[in-house]
Amino acid sequence: xxxxxxxCLLGALFIYMGLNKTLHPVEFLKLVRQYDVLHxxxxxxxxxxxxxxxEVFCGMLLVLGVxxxxxxxxxxxxxxxxxxLVFLRALAIQKTGGLPFCAIKFxxxxxxxxxxICRKLAENILLTAISIGLVFWRKTSLCLRHGLL
Amino acid sequence: MRNTKTLLLEVAFVAAAGLIFALAANAxxxxxxxxxxxxFPGGEKLxxxxxxxxxxxxxxxGAAPGNxxxxxxxxxxxxxxxxxxHNEVAALFRDPSFQQGLVVFLDARDDDHYQAGxxxxxWQFDHYHPERHFPVVLPxxxxxxxxxxxxxxxxxxxxxxxxxMLRDAGIxxxxxxxxxxGISEWTTNGQPVETGARLSGQLLQLKP
Numbered sequence: 001x002x003x004x005x006x007x008c009l010l011g012a013l014f015i016y017m018g019l020n021k022t023l024h025p026v027e028f029l030k031l032v033r034q035y036d037v038l039h040x041x042x043x044x045x046x047x048x049x050x051x052x053x054x055e056v057f058c059g060m061l062l063v064l065g066v067x068x069x070x071x072x073x074x075x076x077x078x079x080x081x082x083x084x085l086v087f088l089r090a091l092a093i094q095k096t097g098g099l100p101f102c103a104i105k106f107x108x109x110x111x112x113x114x115x116x117i118c119r120k121l122a123e124n125i126l127l128t129a130i131s132i133g134l135v136f137w138r139k140t141s142l143c144l145r146h147g148l149l
Numbered sequence: 150m151r152n153t154k155t156l157l158l159e160v161a162f163v164a165a166a167g168l169i170f171a172l173a174a175n176a177x178x179x180x181x182x183x184x185x186x187x188x189f190p191g192g193e194k195l196x197x198x199x200x201x202x203x204x205x206x207x208x209x210x211g212a213a214p215g216n217x218x219x220x221x222x223x224x225x226x227x228x229x230x231x232x233x234x235h236n237e238v239a240a241l242f243r244d245p246s247f248q249q250g251l252v253v254f255l256d257a258r259d260d261d262h263y264q265a266g267x268x269x270x271x272w273q274f275d276h277y278h279p280e281r282h283f284p285v286v287l288p289x290x291x292x293x294x295x296x297x298x299x300x301x302x303x304x305x306x307x308x309x310x311x312x313x314m315l316r317d318a319g320i321x322x323x324x325x326x327x328x329x330x331g332i333s334e335w336t337t338n339g340q341p342v343e344t345g346a347r348l349s350g351q352l353l354q355l356k357p
Contacts, residue, residue, distance in 0.1 A: 022174070025182050026259070026277045033189060041187040049182040053171035061163065070159025074167070077160075135156075148162060149155045 003139035004065070010130055011062030014075070017111030018055030025049060031109030035085055052111075062134075065143025072134035079131065083124040086110070090117040188277055190313040191228050192306060221304075221329050230312050233326035235334050238297055242268065242340070246294070253293040255286065257300045257311035258332075266342035266353060268299070268335060273347070276311040283318070290320050302331025 021028040029048035038044045055078075061071045086108045093104050102118035110120065140146040175181040182188075225232050246252045247270065254271035256263050263273045272289060274282045290296050296315070300307040312325050328334075336342060344351045 022178065023180070025175075025178075025180050026188075029182060029188060041189070042184055045182050045184045045186065045188070049175040049184065050168060050171035053174040054167045056174075057167040057170045058163065067159050067163055069156055070161075070163045073156065073160045074163050147155070148159050 001141055003134075003137050004142040006130060007065065007068065007134060008063050008142075010075075010127065010134070011059040011064075013127075014055045014059030014062065016059075018052045018059060020111040021052035021109070022056070025052070028052060028109055031107060034109075035089060037085065055111075065140075066145050067148045068143060068146050069135050069138070070148065072131045075131040076128055076135070079124055079128045082110075083121060083128070086117070086120060086124070189306075189310055190317060192310060192313075225309060225327055225329060228309060228313060229316075229322065230309060231323075231326045233297060233328050235328070235330050235338060238299075238328050238330075238335070239338070239340060241295065241297065250289065250292055251294045253289050253296045255290075255296060255298045255308075255311065255315075256332075257298055257307040258305075262301070262332075264345055266332070266336070266344050267347075268332070269341060269343035269352060270348060271299075271343075274298070274311050274315075276307065276314045279314060286315075287318065287320075290315060290324075294324060295326060296320065296324050297326050297328050299328035299331045299335070302329065302333040305331060 025048060029044065032038065032048045033044060038047060058071050058074055061067055089108065090101065090104050090106070093106060094101055097104070102116065104117040105114050106117070107114045108117075108120060138146075222232050241247060241252050242254075244252060247254075254268045255274040256267040256271045257274055257276060258267075259275050259277070260273070263275075267273070272282070272286050274286045298308040298312045298315070300311075308327050308329070308331065312327050316322050316325060332342070339354065341352045341354050343349060344353055
């Protein structure tokens with residue numbers, strides 16, 4: 001039962017974060033550009049338009065309890081590189097601003113507006129740990145279809 | 150081994166179904182982005198001067214938040230755009246040619262920001278949705294001798310992209326000017342703003 005609650009909360013969080021971005025796609029597009037990783041207009045647009053809805057989709061699967069392990073692997077595959085990118089961006093901001101690392105606050109495009117970097121990193125590590133847990137826990141309570149195959 | 154294969158197949162299914170869902174949702178959403186459009190004409194690669202201002206990268210001590218920095222001006226010049234300082238913008242605002250339509254102000258921000266307060270008489274030109282604005286903005290720009298484009302000021306680049314888009318649409322470059330200080334410099338200097346629609350008559354004097 002606890003696993004089901006954790007799974008639903010994680011799913012709800014991804015739906016919330018994803019929908020926040022879909023409501024303001026241009027703002028999200030600008031934030032993606034700030035990472036200075038993608039330069040081709042098509043690649044930028046693809047990430048900025050598809051990623052938020054992809055998060056909503058994964059969130060829905062978790063809440064419904066469909067393909068839970070596959071979705072959890074997908075979340076880890078998104079969370080790890082995003083966390084690295086946010087960390088590198090914060091380091092770059094620290095280099096120009098000269099503030100203590102944990103005092104750095106910026107909108108990372110994560111869906112919750114401006115956040116303190118250390119809090120964001122801790123949050124992402126926790127979400128990654130929960131997602132890894134969902135891959136191995138294999139609890140099927142309140143799941144429509146825990147495994148697809 | 151079989152377990153791993155099953156898991157990988159499930160991951161592949163989630164990835165494929167999720168991508169299809171995401172692309173369809175974006176295509177159907179009225180706020181959706183167009184994949185083939187270049188939203189940052191001339192600025193695909195982020196320049197050092199385009200780094201956002203956060204509380205961690207605050208303006209130099211003593212600088213007003215809206216004041217155009219040397220880096221911003223340099224970036225504008227690299228993009229082949231003319232910069233116009235605040236005092237000249239304020240003079241143009243009071244010039245009779247503004248009332249005659251020979252001087253045009255363009256606000257390059259989104260609906261919410263424009264409605265909250267723009268330079269009185271400025272047209273909205275949100276370049277992320279050019280189809281909404283081109284029908285009225287292009288004729289006004291073609292008839293003008295000076296076009297002043299602005300956005301929030303600071304790290305905001307929307308006025309630059311809007312100016313590049315207008316230049317690409319055939320507006321003479323010598324008529325285009327970017328007010329890099331933007332609305333924040335405008336209000337900091339005690340100038341009035343108009344709320345709501347263009348020529349709504351609702352003027353506000355924001356305190357610096």
